[in-house]
Amino acid sequence: MNRRAFLRKTSLVSLAGLTQGIALPAFSTSTQPQEVRLDYAYYSPTSLVLKKFGWLEEALKPANISVKWTLSQGSNRALEYLSASSIDFGSTAGLAAVLSRANGNPIKSIYVYSRPEWTALLVPKDSPITSVAQLKGKKIAATKGTDPYLFLLRTLKLNGLSKKDVEIVHLQHADGRAALESGRVDAWAGLDPHMAASELQANSRLLYRNVAFNTYGFLNVREDFASKYPDTVKQVIAAYERTRLWILANPKEASQIQAEEAKISLAVAKVQLNRTDFSNPVIGREHSDALKAAAPILLQEDLVKRGTDVNNVIDALIDPRFVQGIVVRKPA
Numbered sequence: 001m002n003r004r005a006f007l008r009k010t011s012l013v014s015l016a017g018l019t020q021g022i023a024l025p026a027f028s029t030s031t032q033p034q035e036v037r038l039d040y041a042y043y044s045p046t047s048l049v050l051k052k053f054g055w056l057e058e059a060l061k062p063a064n065i066s067v068k069w070t071l072s073q074g075s076n077r078a079l080e081y082l083s084a085s086s087i088d089f090g091s092t093a094g095l096a097a098v099l100s101r102a103n104g105n106p107i108k109s110i111y112v113y114s115r116p117e118w119t120a121l122l123v124p125k126d127s128p129i130t131s132v133a134q135l136k137g138k139k140i141a142a143t144k145g146t147d148p149y150l151f152l153l154r155t156l157k158l159n160g161l162s163k164k165d166v167e168i169v170h171l172q173h174a175d176g177r178a179a180l181e182s183g184r185v186d187a188w189a190g191l192d193p194h195m196a197a198s199e200l201q202a203n204s205r206l207l208y209r210n211v212a213f214n215t216y217g218f219l220n221v222r223e224d225f226a227s228k229y230p231d232t233v234k235q236v237i238a239a240y241e242r243t244r245l246w247i248l249a250n251p252k253e254a255s256q257i258q259a260e261e262a263k264i265s266l267a268v269a270k271v272q273l274n275r276t277d278f279s280n281p282v283i284g285r286e287h288s289d290a291l292k293a294a295a296p297i298l299l300q301e302d303l304v305k306r307g308t309d310v311n312n313v314i315d316a317l318i319d320p321r322f323v324q325g326i327v328v329r330k331p332a
Helices: 003-011 045-053 055-063 075-083 094-102 147-158 173-182 194-202 223-228 230-249 251-262 266-274 285-294 296-300 310-317
Strands: 035-040 066-071 089-093 107-116 121-123 139-142 167-170 187-189 205-208 217-222
Touching: 035 045, 035 055, 035 075, 035 230, 045 055, 045 107, 045 230, 045 251, 055 066, 055 230, 075 089, 075 094, 075 217, 089 094, 094 107, 094 147, 094 217, 094 285, 094 296, 094 310, 107 223, 107 230, 107 310, 121 147, 121 194, 139 147, 139 173, 147 187, 147 296, 173 187, 173 194, 194 266, 217 223, 217 230, 223 230, 230 251, 251 266, 285 310, 296 310
Parallel strands: 035 066, 035 089, 139 167, 139 187
Antiparallel strands: 089 217, 107 217, 121 187, 121 205
């Protein structure tokens, strides 16, 4: 989504006062946790703004619930933290959440924090490679268990290749960027804001883009936490929703926060936000259908156990109950 389209979306809603006017769910007499542990991630501007303003701390203070933030460097890290019960809420890509749930991580996806185009395949500025087919036999950096990794597998398949036709170098996102720019790999499945920074600062070239291969940004919760503390889950979603509305009303300020928190230039932050859609946070059928269309790659590449019913996994993963009644308005 270009800058003009992004601003058009924000102009469709007058959000002055809405960020202050969200009716946060009232605390019930049910058990509440002593602490809520969340991740924040540079690929999730919503989490950065929420952490910056302390709106969740504000919402949970009446119940004497403290808040702890942990940095996630990628979906794989967020999912590892969820699996280890070191966080209660984690920010991931949709298909990465499916993969993790299929492999035994008991999580629920409860909110869509963004619909980004946050991954693509990049090559160095002076690379002779001009097509995906030319990647055969080449080294490609990617972070296993993340949207860029799954984007890479789907892109290869679309172009008649498989992971056996290339050498995938498993690196975290920032290290993948460094490997690309130093010439240690021929291509990189990038992730914003590292991808945008590489484009602007190293003139790395986007070899292949496909918005449809970018899955949604999901906020996930541990299933046991959601069962035990449903009111708190709604409080967290409400704080995220307050943040989403603020970003729509204040894109320039949101870019500035993204730049400060991720320690990137304002120009890079603007590129990242310009290709991020914050318009529909309500998780549901749209996301389920998109994931079911993408899920075959998990079986084809032996990323889940043979015989796994991935469609059932997706149905068990996506839980729209908590978001109902919290979203104030869905922009046109």
